[in-house]
Amino acid sequence: MTEGITDRTSGQVVPGASRSGPARGVWRRSADFALVVLDVMGRGLMMFALGVVQIPLIVIVLLCLLLTFGLGLVFLFPPAVRLTRRWTAVARRHAQQWSGIEIEDPYNPPPPPPVRQRDGWYHVGGNRYRSPRYPAWHGRLNWYMKDEATWRDMAWLLVYPITGALLAVLPWILLGFAVYLPTLGSPLGLVAAPLVAAAAVAVAPYVPNLYGLWTRALLGATMRARLTRQVARLARTRTETVDAQTAELHRIERDLHDGAQARLVAMGMTLGAAEQLVDTDPAAAKALLARTREASQEALAELRRLVRGIHPPVLAERGLGDAVRALALDSPLRVAVEVDLPDRPEPPVESAVYFAVSELLTNAARHADAHEVSIDISRRGTALRVTVTDDGVGGVDPSRGSGLRGLERRLAAFDGVLAIHSPVGGPTVATIELPNVLPATEPVKPSMSRGKTMLMGVCLGLAWLPLFPQGVVAVILKIIGIDEKSWFLALHLPDPFGWAACILFINIGLVMLITGLYLSACYESSKRPAPPDS
Incomplete structure (x- = not known):
């Protein structure tokens, strides 16, 4: 007789099925929970071991601080800070892997290298130096001392063995307490022991999240650090944008000088020759005028191409979606375009995205040996995301080509990023994302549950x-x-x-x-x- 249960809809017996399915589900969930608890307790012991290993490091750092501020041996401070930052980087990585909570680096951007002044000297305060060695060391020393993340790292270094390390082994502490309670010989201890043991098991799944939040609170980036890094990044991208605009103006000037201007000069000379021949040789004059008319058409087409390269008229009139569709029609590849963009971004943003897509299409046609390309333009909240996928040979390396580096500089002016995934053999997926360039669909209301x-x-x-x-x-x-x-x-x-x-x-x-x-x-x-x- 076939074992199984009867399906109520078909009336047939399902082989291999049994009525113990819910029980098996309970056992499976219990086994999964037990594995989670064992994993948490094992990783907690590893975090506790990090706290024990950290004690000699604390002694070294405290000794360096004592010699720095007590005896004035300031040259010991930068090595102590570098050692602390390397250790906290390890702690951030382990906490992020265990808890899944992202923990950003909180440090301010490093100072730029010293610049020689017009008098040939490097200036630090009121002093002048021939070599950049001391100005560079002095700049990094100020960077270490004035960065609040330096002192937060050292505070974490001191309190971790008695706070974070013990928080990581909280289930072990509760289990040890549960084992100790029956030794008191009190009935209350006998009753409380299993309750404490159950609490240890129940609290174990929440320990990684608590540990991650505690680590992020002490070692994560503050709002001031994020703003400082953003200001430094904007200053750098502003300089790169100005350089790119200057190069673009030089290109336009060169194209005008070598193209349309030369044609207009030639047209003027041809018209002068026709003016001299109009009475003596009308046929030759007509031929020169026809040649001038053809040259004027070529000059007009060249000017239109130049204007289209500066800012395409279809982009200003129809928006980003139709402009990209026009690019797809002009491309020799089979291009599919999907646009889900109810709101138009600002014109500079549209221009940057348009030329980025144009560069990616050109690369796919020239270098990737692609046949089909798909372009998806959509919004993600207030961010604009563009994904360009081709079926080419892949193996794209952004560090090798100046074109992709130019795209990154152009997008960085709007805090945009260009991410490329291109394994050898393809396909190549290029993702452009520009944050906070679209209006919010709904206002954010100040609310808390x-x-x-x-x-x-x-x-x-x-x-x-x-x-x-x-x-x-x-x-x-x-x-x-x-x-x-x-x-x-x-x-x-x-x-x-x-x-x-x-x-x-x-x-x-x-x-x-x-x-x-x-x-x-x-x-x-x-x-x-x-x-x-x-």
Whole structure:
């Protein structure tokens, strides 16, 4: 007899099926949850090991700081900062891999190399130097000292072994406490032990996210650092844009001089010759006039091509979508164009995207040996995204061609990026994205869910309780040796669990404080006025 269950719709027996499907689903989910818990606890031990290995590094950095500010040995400060930044880069990478939370580098852009002045000297303050070595070292020293991320890195270096490392092994701490409770010989301990063990298992999946948020709060980029990097990037792209515009003007001048201007001069000479022959040889004069008319048509066509290269009329009249469709009609390839762009961007943006697409089509026809190209133009919120895909041979390297570097410079003026994926053998996918060039479809309303609002209030209102009375004050009482236990929970536990409880309360208070401040910052940023509807 065939095993299985009957399908209610067809009335047939489904072989291999059984009524234990829901039970199997429960077992599968339980197994997945157990694997997640084991992975979290294993990675947590690795993060804790990083904190242990970090202790000698803390000693080295503190010694360098002491010698720098105590004895004036400032040459030790840059190596200490570089060592700290390399270690924090490792910490960011591990935290991002574990939690999935992106953590940006918070550092300000490095200073430019020193420039020799007109008098042949390098100036630093009121001093002058022949060699750029000391000015460059002085500039990097100021960069290290004035960057707030330097001091945040060092603060993280000091507090990580007693905060982040213990947060990573929070399930292990709870399990150890659950094992310890039955040894007290109290019925309450016997009852609380399985509850604490269950809490350790239940809290384990949330530890990576908490660890990532804690790391981002101390080692992530601040709004000031993002603005500083953006200003530096805009200054660099402004210089590149001015250089590109100057080169474009020189190209237009050269084309006019070598093309249309030469033709107009030749037309003038031909008309002068025809004027001399009009009485003596009318037939020759007519031939010269016909030649002049042909030259004028060629000059007019050349001027139209030149104007089209500066700013195509179809782009100004019909917009980006129709201009790209006109490019597709002129291309020797089979080009499919899809446009989903309800709003037109600004004319400079349209011009930059148009010429970028034109360059990509030209590259596909000349160098990629492609036959078909697809172009997709759409919006992603307030960003404009253009994807150009061809079936060519691939293997495109943007670092080798000046054309693609020119596209990147042209798009960088609008904070745009050009991403190219071109494996050998194809296909080649070029993606252009320009952020904040389209009007917002809906205004952003300052809102926060009720749960987040309550969590922010609880964290900011009660963070002091585990941080100071149950944490810092209990540590001070244990160091002094006061026997009065009062309501300090850590004082009721024998060592080393008393010290572990003090550190745990301090960590809980810090996590609550950082969470409350993070939610408050999110709420304040959401209260900024939204852009008006277009």
